[in-house]
Amino acid sequence: MILIVYAHPHHSRSIAHRALLDAVRDLPDVQVNSLYDRYPDFDIDVEAEQALLAQASLVIWQHPIYWYSPPALLKLWFEVVLMRGWAYGAGGTALQGKGCLWVTSTGSAEDDYRPDAAHGHPFGAFSPPVERTAVLCGMVWQPPLIVHGAHRVDRTALAAQAAHYRTRLEQWNARSHG
Numbered sequence: 001m002i003l004i005v006y007a008h009p010h011h012s013r014s015i016a017h018r019a020l021l022d023a024v025r026d027l028p029d030v031q032v033n034s035l036y037d038r039y040p041d042f043d044i045d046v047e048a049e050q051a052l053l054a055q056a057s058l059v060i061w062q063h064p065i066y067w068y069s070p071p072a073l074l075k076l077w078f079e080v081v082l083m084r085g086w087a088y089g090a091g092g093t094a095l096q097g098k099g100c101l102w103v104t105s106t107g108s109a110e111d112d113y114r115p116d117a118a119h120g121h122p123f124g125a126f127s128p129p130v131e132r133t134a135v136l137c138g139m140v141w142q143p144p145l146i147v148h149g150a151h152r153v154d155r156t157a158l159a160a161q162a163a164h165y166r167t168r169l170e171q172w173n174a175r176s177h178g
């Protein structure tokens with residue numbers, strides 16, 4: 001099973017993530033776990049989340065970038081679900097060997113992520129907290145899928161990225177079943 005842990009505080013206003021999710025949600029073996037729908041009060045059911053993760057071969061963390069980071073509910077999810085002794089540390093092997101794909105979006109254009117531009121660093125400088133979380137838990141980090149400039153992305157480019165997302169999940173399924 002491919003588990004999409006989806007964290008968008010305003011899905012009803014989303015353009016980028018709506019297009020990405022719509023491109024993959026009908027695939028066999030894909031389950032979308034929308035954290036802001038499920039936990040509007042931020043009261044995460046840790047056991048239920050861990051049970052979902054246990055069934056997944058690929059875990060996707062999908063969200064817009066908010067203040068250079070995942071939105072607050074996904075950050076809380078990392079803190080409470082990825083427990084020591086379960087996800088990492090002594091005896092913490094539940095996620096070992098599972099794939100981890102980061103699917104995210106920025107409002108700013110990729111060009112704004114440069115030392116001499118608005119954000120002062122390449123976008124890759126902001127990815128280590130997410131990447132290392134996956135790697136510390138023994139997951140196998142996949143090349144991320146990033147939609148830059150989501151505020152002004154043209155529909156054709158967005159459709160191409162959505163199609164690319166679908167292809168990647170189809171390939172994952174083919175490899176898992178092959």
Ligand SMILES: Cc1cc2nc3c(=O)[nH]c(=O)nc-3n(C[C@H](O)[C@H](O)[C@H](O)COP(=O)(O)O)c2cc1C
Nearest residue numbers: 014015016017064065066067068105106107108150
């Ligand atoms: C509170 C807040 C913080 C944000 N912080 C960033 C940021 O640090 N960098 C950035 O490029 N865009 C930032 N954005 C823009 C979002 O990333 C952008 O709206 C989102 O990727 C668009 O995706 P969507 O069409 O699925 O909503 C922020 C937006 C909000 C509301």
